[in-house]
Structures are given as C-alpha cells and as structure tokens.
Amino acid sequence: xxxxxxxxxxxxxxxxxxxxxxxxxxxxxxxxxxxxxxxxxxxxxxxxxxxxxxxxxxxxxxxxxxxxxxxxxxxxxxxxxxxxxxxxxxxxxxxxxxxxxxxxxxxxxxxxxxxxxxxxxxxxxxxxxxxxxxxxxxxxxxxxxxxxxxxxxxxxxxxxxxxxxxxxxxxxxxxxxxxxxxxxxxxxxxxxxxxxxxxxxxxxxxxxxxxxxxxxxxxxxxxxxxxxxxxxxxxxxxxxxxxxxxxxxxxxxxxxxxxxxxxxxxxxxxxxxxxxxxxxxxxxxxxxxxxxxxxxxxxxxxxxxxxxxxxxxxxxxxxxxxxxxxxxxxxxxxxxxxxxxxxxxxxxxxxxxxxxxxxxxxxxxxxxxxxxxxxxxxxxxxxx
Amino acid sequence: xxxxxxxxxxxxxxxxxxxxxxxxxxxxxxxxxxxxxxxxxxxxxxxxxxxxxxxxxxxxxxxxxxxxxxxxxxxxxxxxxxxxxxxxxxxxxxxxxxxxxxxxxxxxxxxxxxxxxxxxxxxxxxxxxxxxx
Amino acid sequence: xxxxxxxxxxxxxxxxxxxxxxxxxxxxxxxxxxxxxxxxxxxxxxxxxxxxxxxxxxxxxxxxxxxxxxxxxxxxxxxxxxxxxxxxxxxxxxxxxxxxxxxxxxxxxxxxxxxxxxxxxxxxxxxxxxxxxxxxxxxxxxxxxxxxxxxxxxxxxxxxxxxxxxxxxxxxxxxxxxxxxxxxxxxxxxxxxxxxxxxxxxxxxxxxxxxxxxxxxxxxxxxxxxxxxxxxxxxxxxxxxxxxxxxxxxxxxxxxxxxxxxxxxxxxxxxxxxxxxxxxxxxxxxxxxxxxxxxxxxxxxxxxxxxxxxxxxxxxxxxxxxxxxxxxxxxxxxxxxxxxxxxxxx
Numbered sequence: 014x015x016x017x018x019x020x021x022x023x024x025x026x027x028x029x030x031x032x033x034x035x036x037x038x039x040x041x042x043x044x045x046x047x048x049x050x051x052x053x054x055x056x057x058x059x060x061x062x063x064x065x066x067x068x069x070x071x072x073x074x075x076x077x078x079x080x081x082x083x084x085x086x087x088x089x090x091x092x093x094x095x096x097x098x099x100x101x102x103x104x105x106x107x108x109x110x111x112x113x114x115x116x117x118x119x120x121x122x123x124x125x126x127x128x129x130x131x132x133x134x135x136x137x138x139x140x141x142x143x144x145x146x147x148x149x150x151x152x153x154x155x156x157x158x159x160x161x162x163x164x165x166x167x168x169x170x171x172x173x174x175x176x177x178x179x180x181x182x183x184x185x186x187x188x189x190x191x192x193x194x195x196x197x198x199x200x201x202x203x204x205x206x207x208x209x210x211x212x213x214x215x216x217x218x219x220x221x222x223x224x225x226x227x228x229x230x231x232x233x234x235x236x237x238x239x240x241x242x243x244x245x246x247x248x249x250x251x252x253x254x255x256x257x258x259x260x261x262x263x264x265x266x267x268x269x270x271x272x273x274x275x276x277x278x279x280x281x282x283x284x285x286x287x288x289x290x291x292x293x294x295x296x297x298x299x300x301x302x303x304x305x306x307x308x309x310x311x312x313x314x315x316x317x318x319x320x321x322x323x324x325x326x327x328x329x330x331x332x333x334x335x336x337x338x339x340x341x342x343x344x345x346x347x348x349x350x351x352x353x354x355x356x357x358x359x360x361x362x363x364x365x366x367x368x369x370x371x372x373x374x375x376x377x378x379x380x381x382x383x384x385x386x387x388x389x390x391x392x393x394x395x396x397x
Numbered sequence: 398x399x400x401x402x403x404x405x406x407x408x409x410x411x412x413x414x415x416x417x418x419x420x421x422x423x424x425x426x427x428x429x430x431x432x433x434x435x436x437x438x439x440x441x442x443x444x445x446x447x448x449x450x451x452x453x454x455x456x457x458x459x460x461x462x463x464x465x466x467x468x469x470x471x472x473x474x475x476x477x478x479x480x481x482x483x484x485x486x487x488x489x490x491x492x493x494x495x496x497x498x499x500x501x502x503x504x505x506x507x508x509x510x511x512x513x514x515x516x517x518x519x520x521x522x523x524x525x526x527x528x529x530x
Numbered sequence: 531x532x533x534x535x536x537x538x539x540x541x542x543x544x545x546x547x548x549x550x551x552x553x554x555x556x557x558x559x560x561x562x563x564x565x566x567x568x569x570x571x572x573x574x575x576x577x578x579x580x581x582x583x584x585x586x587x588x589x590x591x592x593x594x595x596x597x598x599x600x601x602x603x604x605x606x607x608x609x610x611x612x613x614x615x616x617x618x619x620x621x622x623x624x625x626x627x628x629x630x631x632x633x634x635x636x637x638x639x640x641x642x643x644x645x646x647x648x649x650x651x652x653x654x655x656x657x658x659x660x661x662x663x664x665x666x667x668x669x670x671x672x673x674x675x676x677x678x679x680x681x682x683x684x685x686x687x688x689x690x691x692x693x694x695x696x697x698x699x700x701x702x703x704x705x706x707x708x709x710x711x712x713x714x715x716x717x718x719x720x721x722x723x724x725x726x727x728x729x730x731x732x733x734x735x736x737x738x739x740x741x742x743x744x745x746x747x748x749x750x751x752x753x754x755x756x757x758x759x760x761x762x763x764x765x766x767x768x769x770x771x772x773x774x775x776x777x778x779x780x781x782x783x784x785x786x787x788x789x790x791x792x793x794x795x796x797x798x799x800x801x802x803x804x805x806x807x808x809x810x811x812x813x814x815x816x817x818x819x820x821x822x823x824x825x826x827x828x829x830x831x832x833x834x835x836x837x838x839x840x841x842x843x844x845x846x847x848x849x850x851x852x853x854x855x856x857x858x859x860x861x862x863x864x865x866x867x868x869x870x871x872x873x874x875x876x
Contacts, residue, residue: 138463147407148428149486152510152522153459153466158474161457169455169499211471214458262476262484267455412586412627446629468869468876469577490576491544507586507627508578519614521582521623 014283017109018239018246019395020119021050021232022358027346028196030226035071035127036083042228042351043084043123050232051242057232058117060084060091061108063100063124064350067093069139071127080123097143098299100124101229101353102382102391106252108233118238124355125228126348136224140349143385145260157221157300159261159386161213164302166267168215171317173305175215177324179206181301182219182343184329189340191370196225196346220301225346229355247364249357251284251394253277259388268317272390273310273383280379280392281312288312291334291394292375293363295356297383298341304328307381308336311392335373338363353382353391360395404520411522414505416483418445427483449505450528451479456489456497465511473497477525491526502528533657534699535692535836536664537596537845540808541587542688542795542855545574547867549683555864556678563683568769572686572796574862575672577870581610582620584689584801585670586627591849592666592691593628596698600630603693604662607652608638609645609800610689611718611725612672624668634662642716643765644826645669646690646800651706651832653694664695669800676724677873684768686796688855690804700842701811701820704835707748709740716827727827733771736829741765741775744831745823752835756780759835760818763789763806765825767797772806788813789822794856807836809852816840 023045025038033041039062047054062080067073081091094104101124108122128136141150144159167173183203189195201219209218239246255275258264265271281287288311296311298304305319313334314322322328328336339345339359342352360378362368378395407428409415416427420441424433427447433440456475459466466472473489475497489497490508503525510522548571553560564570575584585608593600608620621636639645639652646669653665670689675682694703715736718725728736741764749755762785764772769792776786789806798805803824810820816838823833868874 134464134467137461138465141463147403150463151520152474152486153462153469153472153488154474154486155459155461155463157461158457158459162455162474162476165457165499166455211458211460213460213474214471216457260486262486267476408626412623413629490578507583507590508576509580509583510578519580519582521586521627524578 014251015113016236016248016250017112018234018236018243018248019231019357019361020234020239020243020246021046021052022361023049023230024194024355024358025228026194027225027227027348029129031129033226035067035073035125036079038127038226038228039080039123039125040084042125042230043121046121046230046232052119052232054086056119057086057089057121059111059120060086060089061094061104061111061120061122062091063094063104063353065095065097065100065126066139066142069142071130096389097384098297098349099353099382099384099389099391100350101355102380102393103254103353103389105231105353105357105393106254106391109249109252112233112235119232119234121230121232122354123228123230124351124353126350127226128224128348129226133224149260155213157216158213160300160302161216162261163267163306164215167302167305170268171320173320175207176203177320178220178301178305179203180323181298181304182206184323185298185337185341185343188330188338188371189344192340192345195340195344196223197344216300216302222299222342222347225348227346227348227351229351229358231354231357231361247361248396249393250396251280251286253280253283253392255279255390257387259385261386264387270306270310270383270387270390272387273307273381276390276392277311280394284394286377286394290377291379292377293335293338293360293373294379294381295339295359296336296381298337298343299347299383303383304336304341311379311381330371330373338368338371338373353380356380356382357393364395364397401518404518412507414447414449414523416445416447417442425481425483427479427485447479447481449523451477451503453497453499453501453503454478454484455499458494477503488524489526490524496527504528531658531696532699532702533654533694533696534702536598536695536697536699537592537693538691538808538811539588539591539595539849540690540805540852540855541584541591542573543575543579543584544858544860545576545862545870546571546859547574547862547864551864552683566770567683569684569793569796571794572684573688573798574867574870575687579672579687580614581612581670581672581689582614582623584672584687585620585624585668585691588670588689588691589624589628589666589668592693595845595849596693597845598664598693600628603630603664603666604634605653605656605665606630606634606636607649608668608670609641609649610669610671611640611642611799612674613638641830642826642828643799643802644824644830644832646804647824647832650692650694651708654703654706657694657696664693667692667694669804671799671801673797673799674724674871679724681725681727684797686798688795688798688805689801690808692804698841699839700845701836701838704837705748705752706832706834707744707751708830708832709744709747710830713829715829732827736827737767737771737825738775740829740831741823741825742778744833745779745821748821748833748835754835758819759785759821761788761810761814761820762786763803763810763820763822765803765823766790766792766806769793791852791856805852811842812846812851812853814838814842816842
C-alpha cells in the first residue's frame with residue numbers, strides 16, 4: 014500500500030487520573046500531538062477517535078461530537094470507531110484509509126478511555142461486553158476468565174509454564190521503568206507475580222493489565238502533505254485487520270488467535286516485509302498469555318514456543334524482537350480505547366530514535382491491537 | 398435491569414440446548430444461528446436439540462467475579478465440546494476445584510444462572526456436571 | 531378404565547448438614563434432638579438450586595422413566611411452599627424445560643406438604659375425564675426453617691414427579707380419599723421469610739388426625755385392611771411421627787420402614803411423602819399394594835392405594851433411584867449452609 018506519514022504524537026500519563034475528565038484527557042493528548050507536528054487546527058481535515066465504551070463508563074455516547082466540540086475543532090468531520098480493546102488500532106486504520114482514499118490530507122487519530130469513574134465490579138462487567146453477552150458473560154464468564162482458559166489450553170498443549178507467563182509481566186514492568194507516561198514504573202519479580210491474588214485460575218493479579226484512564230493521539234498525513242511540516246517522518250507502510258468469532262468457544266483453535274494471524278498476514282503483504290524484519294513491536298498484552306499468543310500469531314516465534322522465547326530473553330530490549338518496550342498494556346496501562354494509538358506513539362518514538370533508555374535499533378516496527386478475546390485484530394507496520 | 402424480551406428469546410436454547418443444524422452441510426450449531434457461516438445463503442437451518450453431553454476442552458476458576466455472580470465465587474467456568482460438535486461456555490457444578498481437568502466428560506443440568514436482584518426475573522439455564530463413572 | 535402412575539422421577543440435592551452442626555450453633559442438645567426426632571441430617575440445595583430446578587430434574591427423570599413424549603403431557607401441576615416466585619408459576623418453567631409447551635394447561639399448587647398429592651388427584655381427574663392423555667404432578671420444596679427454631683433441624687430440599695395416565699402404567703391407583711379441615715397448625719404469612727407453627731398442636735389435632743382419618747377412609751372406601759398392603763408411606767416431618775401413625779393404624783415395621791427416608795434427607799415438605807413412595811417403588815414387585823397418605827398443614831391428607839404392575843420391571847433402571855440420590859452426598863458446615871440457604875442478609 015501507499016505509505017502514510019505520522020507527523021505528530023501525543024500522550025497523557027496513564028493511570029487513575031481522578032482529576033481528569035474524559036474530554037480533558039483527549040484534549041491534552043491531542044494538543045501535544047498537534048504541537049509535536051507543528052501544525053495548526055486549520056490544517057486538520059478530519060478526526061477519528063477510538064473509544065470502547067463511553068456509554069457505559071461515563072454514560073456518554075456520541076463521542077465523535079463530544080471530542081470535536083471540546084477540542085475546539087468543529088465543524089470538522091469526526092468519527093468514533095469501536096472494536097472493544099482494538100478501537101484505537103482500528104481508528105488508525107480508518108485514518109489511513111481516509112488519507113489514501115484521497116478524501117483527507119491530514120487527520121487526527123486519537124484514542125481515549127475513562128475507566129475509573131465506576132466501581133471495579135462495574136468495570137469488570139463493562140469489559141465483559143467485549144465478550145459474547147448471551148452465551149459467555151451472562152453465564153458467569155469474565156474477561157480474565159477467557160484468557161485464563163486460553164492460557165490453560167496453551168499450557169496443556171505446548172507445555173507453556175506459569176513461570177514463563179510471569180516473565181512477560183516482569184519484562185514489561187522492567188521496560189516501563191524508563192517510560193515517564195507509564196502507570197506502573199517499578200520492577201516486579203516472577204515470585205511476586207506467582208504470589209499475587211488469583212483472578213481467574215491460572216491468571217493472577219500481576220498477569221492482568223490494570224484499569225486505567227488515559228488518551229493518546231497521532232497526526233497522520235499523506236506523504237506529500239507531510240513534507241510541508243516534517244523532514245523525515247515515520248511512515249505507516251502496512252495495515253491489516255481481521256475479524257473472528259466474538260466468543261472464544263466459537264473459534265477453531267483455542268490456542269491460536271486467528272484474527273491476529275490474518276491481520277498480520279494482510280499487514281506484511283501490504284508492507285512487503287517479513288516478520289523477521291520487525292525489530293520492535295508493541296503487542297496486545299492485556300494478559301500475559303496474550304503476549305505469548307501475539308508473538309506466535311505475528312510470526313515472530315513458532316506456535317507453542319512463545320513461552321520459551323520469553324524465558325530465553327528473546328523479546329527483551331535488544332533481543333530478537335523487542336516486545337512492548339513501553340511496558341505494554343501490563344505496566345504502561347490499558348485505557349482501552351487509547352491503547353491502539355499509544356502503541357503507535359511508542360513505535361514512532363522508537364523509529365525516530367527518541368525512546369531514550371528504552372531505545373531499540375530498528376528499521377521496521379509493528380503495533381498489534383486486539384478486541385475482546387480475539388474477535389478483532391488490527392496490525393500496523395511502521396518504517397523510517 | 399436486564400432485558401426481559403432478550404432473556405425470553407433464548408429460553409428454549411438455554412433450558413433445552415436447542416441449537417440449529419444446517420441441512421445443506423450437516424453442521425450443528427449451538428448457540429443457534431440465523432445463517433450457516435459455512436453455506437451462508439445456500440444453507441438451511443433447522444432446530445436441533447443437543448443431547449447435553451461432552452468433554453471439557455479448557456477451564457478456569459473465577460475468583461474475581463462480576464457483580465451478578467459475586468456471591469458464588471470461586472466457581473469453575475469451562476469450554477465444553479459437545480458430542481455433536483459445537484463448543485459452549487458454561488459453569489461446571491458438582492465438581493471439586495481439585496478434580497476438574499481437561500478431557501473430563503460432563504453432562505447438562507438445569508440450574509439458576511442469575512437473577513435481576515431480589516425483585517427481578519430469575520434466569521434459568523444450563524450448567525454442566527461431571528458424568529458419574 | 532385403570533388410571534395410574536406411568537412413570538416417576540426424583541431429585542435430592544447433594545449437600546447435607548448434620549443435626550450436630552445445627553445444634554452446635556444454636557446450643558441444642560444434638561443427642562436429644564436426634565433421639566426425639568429420629569433424624570440425623572438433611573439435604574441442602576446448592577446456591578443455584580431452587581424449587582424450579584429441583585422440579586425440572588425430577589420431571590426430566592419422570593419423562594425418561596415413563597418413556598413418553600413430553601409433548602403428550604396435557605397438564606402440569608407443581609406443588610410447593612417455596613415456589614421461586616410469589617406470582618409467576620413454577621409449572622411453566624418445568625413445562626418449557628421438558629419440552630411440553632405449548633399445548634397444555636399448567637398451574638402451581640400450595641397446600642403445605644400435600645400440594646404434590648393434590649396435583650396427582652387433579653391429574654387423575656383430567657385423565658379419567660378424557661381431557662388429557664398424561665398429567666405431570668410434582669411436589670418439590672427448598673424448605674426454610676427459622677434459624678434456631680426446631681424446624682430448622684428438619685426443613686430440607688428435594689422433589690418428586692409423577693406422570694399419571696392410562697397407558698403402560700407401572701402402578702394402578704385403585705382409589706383416593708381425602709380428609710380436609712381448616713386447622714391452623716403451621717403457616718407462613720405473605721412476605722414473611724420463615725413459617726410459624728403451633729408447637730405441640732401440630733401433632734394430635736393436625737398430623738395424626740388427618741392422616742388417620744384419610745387412611746381409614748381410603749381403606750373403608752376400597753374395602754381393604756392393613757394386612758392387604760405390602761408397603762405404606764406417610765408424610766414424614768421427622769422420623770417419629772410416621773412410625774407412630776403407622777403403628778396406630780395397625781401396620782408393622784416391614785410395611786412402613788422402607789418408605790421412611792426423612793432420617794437421611796430431612797423433611798422435603800411437598801416432596802416428602804412422594805419421595806417416600808418413590809423409594810418404595812424403586813424396589814417394589816408387581817402385585818404389591820402400597821398405601822400412601824400425605825399431610826399438608828392447614829390441614830388435610832390425601833390417601834391413595836397403589837397396585838404395582840408388571841410394567842415396572844421393564845421401565846425401571848435407567849433413571850437414578852432415591853437411594854442413589856441419598857448416597858451422593860457432601861457434608862457442609864453451618865456457615866456454608868447459611869450462605870447457600872441465603873439466610874445471611876446482604
């Protein structure tokens with residue numbers, strides 16, 4: 014596909030942000046991105062925002078209008094994109110399509126979620142709306158429960174161990190120490206993970222990404238328009254998206270996320286590169302097992318060997334492919350709708366050489382965003 | 398308050414494991430579908446009652462439960478592969494946490510799933526228990 | 531035309547709590563209680579079980595035993611004191627869950643512990659009148675006893691379902707006789723969580739009077755005597771009462787012991803006499819005659835004479851027996867019991 018430039022990035026801190034409202038978060042991230050791009054409001058042609066559930070978290074729908082309004086960007090066309098936890102990644106794809114179709118030259122793509130205004134039990138129930146209500150959630154299934162079942166099957170079939178899962182968290186926490194925007198910036202040990210309270214056997218508290226507030230934003234431009242603002246922008250050279258059954262029980266295999274495999278295939282094809290060329294990747298580690306499934310599904314490691322690869326340090330900073338240098342969803346935080354866009358921010362920083370202590374030497378980067386237990390997957394490939 | 402019509406529409410399926418069979422390709426579906434993903438418009442779906450027996454493919458023990466199920470935690474949830482082919486998500490009852498294992502044969506029982514508070518509708522449906530030896 | 535039982539099914543939940551455990555909490559003397567009530571433990575429903583789920587499991591077993599198509603059932607009556615809803619019948623939930631809908635009539639019954647036998651009588655009438663082919667009568671309960679009250683030692687959960695018809699009957703109902711008066715021995719007002727009772731008044735003027743008169747009435751009506759019966763079953767609120775009334779009526783232990791199961795599972799209220807009958811039917815031989823008399827507080831008794839038929843040998847064996855349910859048990863303590871019975875206010 015024709016490449017699209019990322020000319021600006023912006024992010025809020027992720028965490029329990031009691032003082033910030035939904036719109037304040039978006040405006041903060043958006044303003045930073047606009048400044049980073051060196052553009053003005055009048056240069057923008059459209060807004061795409063990823064948000065999973067404004068309706069249930071803050072009882073607000075019609076997010077597209079809310080965002081344009083509070084960003085001071087009316088009457089620009091504004092679109093809210095939703096695919097559960099893949100909302101952000103999907104918003105990026107729509108921004109790309111808006112530009113490559115010739116409709117727009119410069120678009121703002123953001124993601125935002127405000128999750129802490131309701132009690133934790135309510136949040137658990139809201140996150141479970143990404144699963145099938147009638148036949149999964151209403152029967153007592155939870156989101157961690159779905160991934161826990163995938164973990165158990167993966168452990169049964171491939172011998173992935175509890176310790177290997179824990180090592181995903183340990184690595185991501187270590188990476189986040191160097192990320193000033195991360196929710197958790199402290200290291201943890203495998204022991205600490207294995208002794209944290211049980212959430213859904215075998216997944217424990219420290220296997221699970223947290224509840225977070227936050228927003229992220231990138232400015233996309235056609236490669237011609239980009240030249241007016243930025244000398245050497247980072248480019249998105251591939252995009253892939255795939256759907257799969259909404260329920261976990263509806264999937265062919267419980268240990269391979271086919272949406273990831275299919276989305277990645279499209280992205281690699283459009284980018285004309287192979288998995289082994291990716292040296293830095295932000296993958297969807299909503300739970301430790303999700304990272305294992307991701308690095309297998311994206312073609313970095315063979316199916317069944319993700320656990321071993323993690324254990325052997327192949328996904329550390331400087332390893333075969335540095336995975337989740339930002340700290341991933343686990344340590345950086347997971348404000349659902351913002352995540353996909355935050356991943357793009359990290360990859361852009363990496364390829365720009367601005368990742369400081371998290372820096373990886375890479376020509377190509379990848380972001381991977383999943384909705385629900387794998388009902389949607391969106392993959393983007395970036396290059397210098 | 399949960400939706401009364403939505404709950405009512407799926408009563409037959411939840412009480413009696415009524416799914417669908419595609420007369421064109423022979424595939425059995427549960428939960429029931431409106432269109433056969435295999436055949437799409439060439440498919441012909443008809444009601445099909447599943448026997449309610451199968452084996453456990455994977456499971457978890459839910460410790461942190463959603464609001465409606467809080468008082469039952471910890472409880473076992475599993476994906477069961479029914480003998481006719483479809484996989485379903487269900488709670489496993491009459492089974493000790495130490496006894497649950499992949500491959501265990503289970504069969505359907507009729508239980509209370511949840512209720513809409515103390516004054517709302519009670520939802521009944523299927524859960525599964527280990528088959529006696 | 532012979533009318534009778536075409537099939538039957540039971541269900542008893544698996545948890546049990548011992549008399550000692552309840553006594554421990556409320557300062558009772560376990561040995562005295564066990565001796566005087568002749569009961570050692572009772573059945574407790576799981577958190578997700580109630581009268582409807584018990585009725586459905588029993589009904590499913592009954593349909594399987596009977597070997598009929600559930601769509602041929604023309605009426606379902608569920609008798610209980612613990613219907614899940616005050617308004618909205620348990621019977622329709624059962625009807626849907628066994629696939630009997632939509633061509634049938636349904637209603638719920640309440641007459642304390644004899645609602646199930648009243649349901650049988652109704653089904654008999656509809657079958658005899660030719661209005662239905664088969665009727666399903668169920669007695670099921672998840673009885674509540676107030677914490678600390680003597681009834682708490684016996685109030686248990688369980689149920690039995692009987693399919694009444696004319697074809698392939700395993701037990702012919704030779705006749706039925708009822709004795710009913712307005713006697714306030716045990717009651718529960720609308721909105722109250724627990725029932726109340728008249729203490730010793732529940733004995734002679736209530737239980738004994740009605741069972742005695744109903745049983746004598748039935749025998750006189752059919753021209754039968756105590757030694758015409760091989761087995762007898764009575765409502766069992768505890769282990770003492772049924773043995774006492776049996777002796778008073780002139781029956782001996784060989785006739786009445788087999789039908790007494792209260793000592794192992796407690797008083798299942800609407801399920802009580804029907805579960806005792808099922809226990810007897812599980813091992814009865816063709817040609818045997820069984821007397822069963824229920825008792826419901828308020829008060830009344832329904833008595834039946836049942837003649838076992840050859841069909842019983844062909845039909846039995848594929849569904850769980852009362853003994854099987856009695857022996858699949860797991861003991862719990864008072865705290866878990868209080869949680870499962872939702873006695874803890876949340």
